[in-house]
């Protein structure tokens with residue numbers, strides 16, 4: 001009964017059709033391996049890079065959540081600098097828009113970690129189980145010892161890669177050598193295990209099982225990139241005119257072995273070998289035109305080029321082109337208002353960010369007047385105002401400071417025993433200051449003055465001045 | 474981008490099999506399997522959650538969660554183990570959490586240090602200030618005001634502790650003594666012994682020694698009362714009028730007025746009237762003792778805080 005119903009309405013849920021991408025050699029594949037090697041090198045080795053620092057934190061890239069500081073080589077990022085993160089995110093977004101406008105989904109095909117990790121997982125799969133036909137055969141095989149061994153090994157290696165991915169991520173958030181020791185002796189913080197485990201699980205599932213479904217169903221970028229995309233953007237496309245001829249594609253059978261004979265017969269250059277379809281990691285046929293699943297990985301170009309080379313026919317049956325080129329035969333325009341607009345915004349963000357980072361203050365001071373009470377009369381008739389001073393030494397060395405006032409007649413500064421203090425490296429501190437002056441010297445309710453912090457024996461730092469207000473009755 | 478779907482190529486698009494108006498059909502675009510698996514996974518997760526955590530209400534109680542307890546110390550210092558709940562989790566966190574442990578270490582350091590050491594250490598001082606601020610707001614602000622000074626309308630009811638006039642002394646030892654044991658501020662009412670004229674003379678004298686312009690003949694007569702047996706004011710306020718800390722007697726020569734609202738008076742006669750009123754009616758102010766309510770470490774923190782308010786002595 002249920003079956004009948006199923007038959008009639010079709011299935012409500014659709015199983016994924018397994019994809020067994022064939023390997024391919026070629027210029028784009030080489031480029032992609034190069035990018036992958038570089039990205040993995042950076043990701044896995046960066047936490048181990050040591051860096052000389054005055055504060056003793058000697059990890060080149062360290063996100064110290066407990067100490068609330070991010071160390072990036074010679075830059076230390078403090079919580080106050082968090083707006084840089086906003087700048088960085090904007091930069092990333094506009095860079096993506098810009099690149100998409102010019103070159104379509106290059107990010108997807110070459111740089112996206114989903115693509116990079118899937119590539120590695122497919123490589124593992126191929127090394128253990130063999131090339132595409134072998135893998136298809138294995139998947140159809142009964143669960144015998146060979147299948148259990150091969151599939152088991154594949155998954156085990158996948159999990160290993162996934163685990164090292166998760167573990168490496170965790171190493172950015174603590175001192176790597178110390179943390180890795182703690183990790184395996186079960187002394188690391190709970191968050192380290194939770195994060196590592198979570199990333200292991202997601203890597204294993206996403207790169208091992210979900211693969212192209214992430215791009216097709218889950219990735220927001222794959223959905224909204226069409227907004228940046230136009231007929232001048234770079235796409236991977238099949239030259240249908242050349243491939244199909246008048247009568248369509250045809251296998252290189254008898255009498256159809258040379259281009260001349262094929263032209264006579266009216267068939268195109270595509271020999272329908274299917275190589276471009278077999279290498280596609282998203283399982284589509286590029287010859288059906290541009291499809292949402294296509295991540296522009298260019299492997300089908302490598303595949304078809306290989307075939308064309310072996311036939312000694314010109315390359316480019318499947319190639320990078322643009323919609324304009326395909327439909328109008330004109331070259332794509334590079335400088336379009338949209339692309340220029342993205343570029344302009346991008347430059348503004350880059351400039352602002354670079355300026356802000358290079359002008360980071362080495363010392364922070366804020367002064368706020370105590371408002372309750374605004375002022376008190378002292379026994380000698382003078383008026384006293386109190387201030388709360390917050391300071392932050394962002395340098396990696398001790399900072400000796402002397403405090404003084406400027407611009408308030410007859411003023412006396414009382415900071416208890418802290419008129420001169422030493423701030424340890426990266427120390428934050430709150431102090432109370434009391435300022436006294438005689439009301440006869442000050443006419444009117446409020447008077448601005450300058451609060452001065454003078455670094456002692458530090459030529460690299462300028463005097464720090466902050467405006468404040470003194471209130472009289 | 475065009476939206477061809479591989480699965481739809483070659484074979485016709487699936488329909489649900491329904492037809493309306495003869496030929497109106499509905500496409501069936503199946504949900505991907507992984508999606509439905511994820512959905513099942515959340516259901517399984519919630520089943521586990523129901524077992525482990527407090528979830529379902531029944532009758533007038535609820536399921537407490539199996540094998541999931543939490544242990545913390547209650548107010549009486551006893552170890553309590555109960556089913557897992559966020560309130561206990563908070564209590565536990567306040568006792569043994571990262572921040573709590575840090576705070577404890579600081580408190581111990583402050584406890585072990587002398588006042589002198591703390592006042593010379595910016596770090597400890599910053600900690601003491603931020604801790605004491607809360608204690609002050611909870612216990613002291615009701616009378617002394619949140620900033621240690623009172624609003625105009627409440628002038629004289631309680632001393633202003635944000636200025637530098639210390640009735641009972643402004644050293645840390647004296648402030649600690651004041652907070653721990655409380656104080657009784659008392660000045661007898663002279664209204665019975667002195668008539669209005671003498672009160673007027675006395676008031677003129679008192680205003681005079683703190684630099685106000687007064688009628689000199691009245692002030693001279695007032696001085697006699699102040700320094701003589703009739704008033705006997707010198708007994709507590711001192712012959713020079715600078716007060717006596719052991720009695721909490723105010724310094725009359727400085728610019729600070731703690732009971733008579735001289736700063737609030739504009740005209741000369743109002744100032745005289747304000748001082749007269751105080752001499753006539755006397756003063757009786759109590760500060761309760763705090764040792765029964767606050768712990769030693771809290772009093773220590775408060776002492777530092779109050780000391781810093783006006784700049785101590």
Ligand code: SF4
Nearest residue numbers: 280294295297298300
């Ligand atoms: S169609 Fe070609 S470029 Fe697109 S995903 Fe498949 S192999 Fe990559």
Ligand code: SF4
Nearest residue numbers: 270271273274276304
């Ligand atoms: S690889 Fe080239 S020749 Fe072979 S099927 Fe694809 S387009 Fe045709």
